[in-house]
Amino acid sequence: MGLINIQKNLFCEEFVHLNLEINDKNELLHMLCKQLEDSGYVTAEFEKSVLEHEVTAPTALGKGVAIPHGNAKCVIRPAVMVATLKRPVKWQEDEDADVIFLLAFNLDDSMGMKEETVKFYSVFLDLWDEEAEVEAIRNMQDGHWLAVEMNRRIQAAVNSSREKGEEGK
Secondary structure (H helix, E strand, O other): OHHHHHHOOOOOHHHEEEEEOOOOHHHHHHHHHHHHHHOOOEOOOHHHHHHHHHHHOOOEEEOOEEOOEOOHHHEOOOEEEEEEEEEEEEEEOOEEEEEEEEEEOOOOHHHOOHHHHHHHHHHHHHHHHOHHHHHHHHOOOOHHHHHHHHHHHHHHHHHHHHHHHHHOO
């Protein structure tokens, strides 16, 4: 049973990077995409798709948060990488970012993670709405705790949806 839960986690400690010294958005995206590729989560084309997406539709949301993402066809296994930066970097024309969630998502359910991927967005938006939550991530010192807590919140949202669905039958 434990292995199934591990596979369904979008966040893992080795994909959480705190207080990075990064000078530029592209340097950060290269580092994060390379780790995902080297770990077998995405194809070699993922980084190019992330960079192209940033040109056509930059992903800064405000509050110093950005959610870059690439083409779903380049994703082998869904995951979220998190990076916090010591100093914000210019993310787009009028936005800097120092809390970055790199999303490697596809909605192909072959990994059995479609519900978790969909629920990430509601969990993330709840977190993003709360300035104190964003600030807590910005100042976080424990990547393991962040990964465990985000996975817990997503799983709780999945379970809640399932319970509501079952009640309606």
